[in-house]
Amino acid sequence: MTSTAHPPLEPLRPTGPDDSATTTAATPTAPDGPPVIQVRDMRMAYGDVAVLHGIDLDIHRGEIFALLGPNGAGKTTTVEILEGFRQRSAGDVRVLGTDPARGGDAWRARIGLVLQSWRDHRRWRGGELLAHFATYYPDPRDPDATLDLVGLRDRADRQVGQLSGGQRRRLDVALAVIGRPEMLFLDEPTTGFDPEARHDFHLMVERLAREEGVSVLLTTHDLVEAERLADRIAVLVSGRIRAYGTPVELARRAAAQAEVRWTAADGTPRRERTEDPSRLVWDLHRAADGPIADLEVRRPTLEDTYLHMVHSGDAADAASDISNEDGNGAGDGNGSVLTRGKKHAA
Amino acid sequence: MTTSETTNRTTTQTAARTTTRTDAQAGARPRAAGLRHMRAGFQRGAIEVRHLMRNPKEMSGFLGNVVVALVLAGTLSKKVPGTHIPMGHLTLAGFAAYLLFQVGLINLPQVLVTEREEGALLRLRATPGGIPAYLVAKAMVMVAMAYGTLILLLGAGALLVDGPLPRDAAGWLTLLWVTALGLLAVMPLGAAIGAVLPNPREALAFIMLPAMGLLVTSGAVFPFSSLPVVVQKIAAVFPLKWMAQGVRAALLPDAARAAEPAGSWELPTIAMVLSAWAVLGFLLAIPLLRRAARRESGSRLTERHRKAGLSGAAA
Known part of the structure; x- marks a missing residue:
């Protein structure tokens, strides 16, 4: 697995605001040249309100990288800074070796982007629009072949305004890759898709990355999508990267801390998180000198842990140390539903 | 395993492609x-012109303007005071100027605001050039x-309601430079308005009222001299009055000068005022x-x- 190539990453665990320094484990490790995106201590504030508190990222050539987080975590802000659409407050940012704040036309020609909010050029026909945008680039793809790539060949003569949401977004991708970009930004590309459209979209993105060698930065609030598509995931909550690694690494770390539940002798339900559940259970048995009522050991899934992080982030970074009440309160509401998503549990 | 192998292979491919591309760029041909x-532009x-002509809604909007002007010109039977010029001729000339004015200051801002909101401007910003x-x-x-509307208005006017056309080469030349300079005066201004207005719905309200006000006060539909002096002074600041006067100079016989406040067409002043608006608009x-x-x-x-x-x- 690729993990051997990377330095040990910080464990995936809910952390508080003061942990940001320790979770920034991103070090350039690409075996072949510099990363396509390199971000160090990127900060963003609107007036007095800070929305990004020192982001570090490295994205390697040919990789699909997911920036995962709830709405309002700062994903779009991050991506817009990388796209050169927003001026960061501080930090060092390189996209394809260039500071996006100073990226000119030559740099623009090497990146492609798909925003969630485009609904322009509605009168144009899809094929006509794609052929037109090909004329801006020095070495464009063949428009018809690109329509094939996104599965819209038979919709080429349809007016853009009459395409479905999924078709429209696929056309946006075609427009984004018509200039043969090295880097593709997808900002929540599957929002509002039905499962089939989402599936098709995932296949298409994978084909672009695997067969065409395009590096992809994708933002999503959907963990399943990130796990499905990404080579690596960074979890962004409240403007901080809380976890960073391959889906498998993240899942392994998520499962490292088990939750033990039981009912104490006085009848109160108890829970505890531990890295050594066996030891805890043994201790409990010895203390009780007999069987323990309602004993249960649970390995959290990545989903449990992600939602836990999101909730602790929502709670205004309440505590760096997750107290029992706090943590369980958040875990409870979702845990029952989410134990289904166990595919990555150890 | 397979994933990392694939990634490595594609990485090499991309690296190779990037090198060739960088070479091409090193030979940088900005021209x-x-x-x-x-x-591409x-x-x-x-x-876009083709789309416009195929859009029945937009086309009927333009035709509507032309029809209103023709009906008005056809039903006015009076003469312009102090002359033998039919009032309809003055109205047609005024409408011709107003339609140019409207393209620059109403259509253009509306299109800009709409396309800004839909994301077309953003997409083009993300595209090189x-x-x-x-x-x-x-x-x-x-x-x-x-020019489509202008040709339609003057052509249909001449055919249907005996409307005016330039009588000689000098008249055509005047029509050409007055309309060109008039467009130069209003289009940058319209672009500036389109850049600041918040959204398409409000945009129309913001521009429509002042535009209508100028239509009435600029001598486009009533003889300018018949308006109160204060109104004349205010309207003379804006380009429409001068555009209308210039179009009249191109279309009406010299006898019509009697109805102008200065008793002449004031062509140099027209050129100066419109140029000034053009410069201001660009700035x-x-x-x-x-x-x-x-x-x-x-x-x-x-x-x-x-x-x-x-x-x-903040929470």
């Missing part, structure tokens, strides 16, 4: 890029719109358009996310 972007303009191409295309579309439009394009980072949706982000971080 080739500039030409390419100009061509012209292609874009041509396609996109913004220059966009401006070239918009200029083409507006010029086509303006306003360039920074405002640049600012609008720069601020076009996310659409409303992103903005909502940002606000959600703000309240989330």
